[in-house]
Amino acid sequence: xxTLAAVPFxxxxxxxxxxxxxxxxxxxxxxxxxxxDFAPRSMVYREGSPAQCVFAITDGAxxxxxxxxxxxxxxxAFLFAGDLFGLAENGRYVNSVRAITRxxxxxxxxxxxxxxxxHDGELQFKFLVKVxxxxxxxxxRAVIINRRDAAGRLAxxxxxxxxxxxxxxxxxxxxxxxxxxxxxxxxxGLSLESVSRAAAELTRRGLVTFDRRNHARxxxxxxxxxxxxxx
Amino acid sequence: xxTLAAVPFxxxxxxxxxxxxxxxxxxxxxxxxxxxDFAPRSMVYREGSPAQCVFAITDGAxxxxxxxxxxxxxxxAFLFAGDLFGLAENGRYVNSVRAITRxxxxxxxxxxxxxxxxHDGELQFKFLVKVxxxxxxxxxRAVIINRRDAAGRLAxxxxxxxxxxxxxxxxxxxxxxxxxxxxxxxxxGLSLESVSRAAAELTRRGLVTFDRRNHARxxxxxxxxxxxxxx
DNA sequence: CGCTACTTTGATATTTTTCAATCTTGGTGG
DNA sequence: CCACCAAGATTGAAAAATATCAAAGTAGCG
Numbered sequence: 001x002x003t004l005a006a007v008p009f010x011x012x013x014x015x016x017x018x019x020x021x022x023x024x025x026x027x028x029x030x031x032x033x034x035x036x037d038f039a040p041r042s043m044v045y046r047e048g049s050p051a052q053c054v055f056a057i058t059d060g061a062x063x064x065x066x067x068x069x070x071x072x073x074x075x076x077a078f079l080f081a082g083d084l085f086g087l088a089e090n091g092r093y094v095n096s097v098r099a100i101t102r103x104x105x106x107x108x109x110x111x112x113x114x115x116x117x118x119h120d121g122e123l124q125f126k127f128l129v130k131v132x133x134x135x136x137x138x139x140x141r142a143v144i145i146n147r148r149d150a151a152g153r154l155a156x157x158x159x160x161x162x163x164x165x166x167x168x169x170x171x172x173x174x175x176x177x178x179x180x181x182x183x184x185x186x187x188x189g190l191s192l193e194s195v196s197r198a199a200a201e202l203t204r205r206g207l208v209t210f211d212r213r214n215h216a217r218x219x220x221x222x223x224x225x226x227x228x229x230x231x
Numbered sequence: 232x233x234t235l236a237a238v239p240f241x242x243x244x245x246x247x248x249x250x251x252x253x254x255x256x257x258x259x260x261x262x263x264x265x266x267x268d269f270a271p272r273s274m275v276y277r278e279g280s281p282a283q284c285v286f287a288i289t290d291g292a293x294x295x296x297x298x299x300x301x302x303x304x305x306x307x308a309f310l311f312a313g314d315l316f317g318l319a320e321n322g323r324y325v326n327s328v329r330a331i332t333r334x335x336x337x338x339x340x341x342x343x344x345x346x347x348x349x350h351d352g353e354l355q356f357k358f359l360v361k362v363x364x365x366x367x368x369x370x371x372r373a374v375i376i377n378r379r380d381a382a383g384r385l386a387x388x389x390x391x392x393x394x395x396x397x398x399x400x401x402x403x404x405x406x407x408x409x410x411x412x413x414x415x416x417x418x419x420g421l422s423l424e425s426v427s428r429a430a431a432e433l434t435r436r437g438l439v440t441f442d443r444r445n446h447a448r449x450x451x452x453x454x455x456x457x458x459x460x461x462x
Numbered sequence: 463c464g465c466t467a468c469t470t471t472g473a474t475a476t477t478t479t480t481c482a483a484t485c486t487t488g489g490t491g492g
Numbered sequence: 493c494c495a496c497c498a499a500g501a502t503t504g505a506a507a508a509a510t511a512t513c514a515a516a517g518t519a520g521c522g
Contacts (some may be wrong), residue, residue: 007320007321007342008321009282009318009319009320009321009345010319010321010341010342011321011322011323012321031313036388051240056452066374066501067378068462069437069461069462070462071403071462072355072377072462074373074374075372076370076373076374078278087240087363087366088240088241089238089240089364089367089393090238090240090241090242090243091240091242091243092242092356094367094370095370104312110240110241110242114240114244114356116302117352117354117355117356117359118353118355118356119352121348121350121351121352121355121436122349122351124348124349124352124355124356124359125345125348125355127359128348128355128359129359131359131362131363131366132318132362134337134366135318135362135365135366135369136320136325137368138366138369138370138373139308139325140372141298142305142307142369142372142373142376143299145373145376145419145420146299146303146305147415148476148477148478148510149477150477150478176447180499180500180501181500181501181502182500182501186377188517189373189376189377189420189478190478190479191478191480192500192501193478193479193480193501193502193503194477194478194479195501196503197502197503198502199479199501199502200302200502210449212485212487213394213487213500213501227505229300229302230300231299231301231303238519253501260517299490301487378510379478379479379508379510380509381509389481400486411467411468411469412468412469413468414469421510422510422512423468423469423513424469424470424510424511425473425509425510425511426469427469427471428470428471428510430470442469443519444469444518444519
């Protein structure tokens with residue numbers, strides 16, 4: 001069942017981090033789209049290839065990245081359930097997308113989706129809200145990267161993942177980090193070694209522990225938030 | 232007259248970097264909005280203030296930024312004619328926006344605009360294309376910041392400004408850089424001194440000259456593009 | 463003409479990158 | 493069930509780059 005996660009433009013009561021689609025809208029999307037599953041590490045599409053579909057994530061995580069001539073890799077985003085990707089530029093995808101975990105996607109043919117959106121102003125407005133949300137998310141990343149200290153950047157990254165990844169509400173503050181250190185480095189503008197050292201520093205300072213490498217747990221909340229704010 | 236600059240989703244012939252609005256759509260926007268002028272350096276709005284309007288730039292340049300507890304400043308975007316800003320989060324602006332040059336804006340009350348968009352699917356689609364364009368632009372910035380070398384970053388920034396800033400087509404390859412070195416640093420994740428040194432290095436290597444500090448001119452195109460690609 | 467904001471340049475300190483070697487973990491197959 | 497393998501992670505030491513601090517220079521504007 002496709003959903004769209006986003007903070008809306010206008011003020012709302014409560015804490016609505018999700019743009020709930022109406023049943024009707026969900027049905028319309030299901031009618032237009034196809035459900036597809038991808039195994040971990042499999043490519044969804046490559047940068048520069050002709051863009052035919054937009055994708056909505058139902059479950060799992062993917063990374064969106066770009067390879068550079070030097071062999072380096074920039075990770076433009078980590079995307080989770082409720083996220084949208086594949087909005088092309090001039091008929092081609094601008095990033096490559098690869099599954100991190102097993103993912104379930106709704107694959108929406110661009111033309112059909114465009115028709116649907118143009119005829120359902122309310123639905124299209126929700127897409128507009130969603131893309132705007134992703135734009136703010138990209139800006140947030142830029143703020144993170146402007147930090148000089150690797151430990152601070154990683155802390156902000158962990159804080160970001162705290163709210164993005166799972167369907168809202170982690171069990172016991174355990175924050176899944178399904179991506180590799182190298183991916184995190186590509187996202188934070190750090191080498192993978194620096195990410196590793198930053199993780200070690202957070203541990204040494206007693207702020208965060210890492211279980212099985214792919215899960216973070218904030219142990220000292222006060223100290224952690226102090227580090228977040230020290231920017 | 233409000234316009235929206237963006238590269239569309241689908242393939243198109245020619246080089247269409249602008250989402251042309253129909254006369255009718257422009258009229259509708261003009262009807263809903265108000266034309267306002269801002270002097271250089273004046274604030275359009277501040278981060279955290281209640282968001283009532285979306286803004287479309289008709290002429291001039293603004294910077295969107297966020298101040299950090301440490302006193303540092305992250306510039307999230309430089310925006311020019313054809314750009315859109317002020318899309319709020321939960322009723323509040325997420326960035327501060329200040330005029331760099333004298334700017335002319337169309338100020339569109341959020342509610343009225345939302346109504347208009349929901350009733351004109353084609354117009355809303357153009358807004359969707361535009362916001363998507365800005366998202367890609369933010370990602371492009373992330374790619375720039377992942378470069379290690381300051382000179383390379385500045386070169387990529389200049390290349391970016393080459394296509395963004397003026398109404399497409401610079402006179403004699405003269406690229407206006409109306410923002411300060413400090414602003415550029417805030418955008419590139421560099422100190423203002425590093426920006427200054429990077430500019431000096433580009434000059435020393437015979438790639439770029441800077442006229443009156445706020446204009447760049449690429450003198451050695453081959454060398455310049457080689458530097459751009461060396462990443 | 464002088465102020466103010468912005469920029470340049472220099473020397474030092476801090477930080478990260480890089481290169482290299484070793485270690486860990488999860489999965490595979492005998 | 494265990495040993496092995498390969499991808500990913502950690503740690504160390506040296507090199508490279510930027511940040512920082514400080515002082516002097518420049519340009520635009522009233």
